[in-house]
Amino acid sequence: MKTIIKIAWRNVWRNKLRSGVVFTSVVLGIWAGLFVLAISFGMLEQQKRGMLESQLSHIQIHPNNYLEDVKLNHQFSDSQIKQIETVLSTNKDVVNYSKRSISEGTGTTAHGFSNLKIIGVTPEIEKQVTSIHNRIIKGSYFTKYKNRPVLIGRQLADQLHLEVGKTINISFQDKDRNFIEAGFKVEGIFGTPSQSFDKSNVFIKTEDFTNLIASQNPYIHEYAININASEKSTEVSNLITSEIKDATAQNWAVIAPELSFMNETSEASLMVILIIIVFALTFGIVNTMLMAILERKRELGMMLCVGMNKKKVFLMIVIETLFLALAATPIGLLISWGSITYFGKIGINLDSVGDALYKAGYDSMVFPEVESSAYINITVMIIIASLIASIIPARKALKYNPAEAVRAV
């Protein structure tokens, strides 16, 4: 056994060209697999983060009856508000929170109409919780107009031909279910990573909301809460739910299940791509080694002639490949880690399709990133693939007739 390992080791170094090809195949395979993963994963993560920052935040609290049936008069009661705010101010994981009034309504201009979710916010507080103020493309964030300003999304602006300073008629029902319609002046146009969010959500000031529904006190339907670590969102939301009455705190994964589903959807097509890459790689190694066996026919024949048995020849070829794969793995990992870290910092610019990416819910810069477990998975996958790849040519070598093989040129 020791001798075989020794021979295999020497063989690796004897024909540097051939070794180089197999070595590079493995390096390339590991890098390709990881980089493809990193790009997909990076795009998804970015999209998720964008959605959390711009609209969802980590946890939201709604009244239970509002969750069952979205209606204006299913708001938090005064005692609930008091209770929730006590709970939030004593919980040390909570970083900040904002309260919102929400109503379903319709926005109309001369160019058409659209169903809207009208969100009443207190600008100074909302600013700390979500990043809409950083995503204003045109106009400003509740600083310019005194009289009924509204922030609308880029999609809605396109659809209804709205610009900053123009007026949109927003209609919804007040607390007594009367129909109300009021003109709002567009103060700013925002662009979040989500097209559908930009199409159907508008922000107005809480005081305007309260006035319009003919109420004295604000109607609060939603608390949006940021905590210090998004991993703790389930734990914290459960804790909050247990401490308040007739209301439920939900983390982002419950509120927007499509965010976690999205991972799986793209995972499916990603799997197909990874399989194709691994297949291509395996095939490359098989091919190179087959060619190598062809080229080494005489050498292998000689070994068989001087008394090496077939099992040992087989083992030798497999060990050779294994050596190469094992040596290539750290290099491949290093290159992958280096390129992913590098591009993760400076990003890959897809500006030429940037607008398209935005519309699809991505930012135009892609920052590849990958979970550390992927390094292990891909490596194991590639090493197994290359081992399987070495068996096929090794078997071929067994079929040589020593007497003929020595004479081969």
Added chain:
Amino acid sequence: MMILKLAWKNIWRNKRRTFITLSAIAFAVLFAVMMRSMQEGLEEQMVKTSVENSLGYIQVHTKGYWDDRLLENGMTVSDLPIQSIKDLDNVTIVDSKLETGMITNFGTQSRGTYVLSYDIEKNLPKQVSKKLVDGKLPQNGKKEVILGIDLADYLDAKIGDTLVFLGSGYQGATAVGLYVISGLLDFHIPELNRSTTYMSLSSLQELLGAEDLVTSLMIELEKPSKLNETATNIKSVVGSDYEVMTWEELTPDLKQLIQASSAKGYIMNFILYMIISFVMFGTVLMATQERKYEMGVLQAIGMKKRSSMLLVCIENIIISIMGVILGVVAASPIAYYFYNHPLELQGDSAKAMLEMGVDPIIPFSINPMIAVNHGLIVLVISLVLVIYPLLVIKNLNPVSAMKL
């Protein structure tokens, strides 16, 4: 001529070597075509879903309607050359359509909705009957509507309830009418489920006080790939008073979504091609090494370097072409199989795709251009790789090459 013959014989002399090289090229084509087929299949599916759901591949409206969707910008059916459009090549269905925004009310709940016409006799648009999850389609002559399930939910209305529709009719008249819900639709697209109502064309025309009025013609195609060609033909039929728009112009969003998915696809393809090129290079490299002795002998017995370079070149071209053809031939049935039996997704990911309005399947495209394009790319790569054996032959020393 002799070299050509020699090249041909060489190819068949060492069958195993030829086979290995051939298969490297064939598999390269196969992998590239598979990957691209899947990506394009997903894109085609996005178009199909969206186009079937609401748009049609091509629409005709009065000039200016698309920017200003007012009923006053509608068209009179009798003025339209519908039959001439139908007679055009590639056109399968011409559906006249009326749509407008209205408020619908049930009890104390009200909501804005898009009211669209539905052709009861021809059962068009087809997706309406396919998306019906409860109840039945409206009956001819009855004042019935079908609407998205989320809209009905919001209104707290169910089948058999009477809805009030209210809005502005043709030329400023007020339009008000009562309609009974006969069925519910589930488009699997939340936005459509929240906002869509269908009623028969005649009912809608009556409600709006606009007899004979439609807002658009929706045109379905036999071959979506000939989109622009057909649009040009339609343009010449309808004249300059009307605008002819393809789905790409109607929903730039969708076009962009597809571009975005292509952008990601290009990166993946680029990486795959890096591997493919390397695999092919490895094979060529080993094949060249193996033939050093043979080349040495040829040169020793007096063959000029240039001739043996030509020889290798010809051999490579023949093998490359055969490999590409083999790859295309092998890829076609596989792509065709997955076109007919798309990979089906299960569980949560399926749900996510439904949310995005796409069926939870990964179909493959059978666009022949994929095979042609990627076959050509692989051919070019393999021809570029011939440079390596040529360099080896150029620098070959016959004496040392013949030493084993």
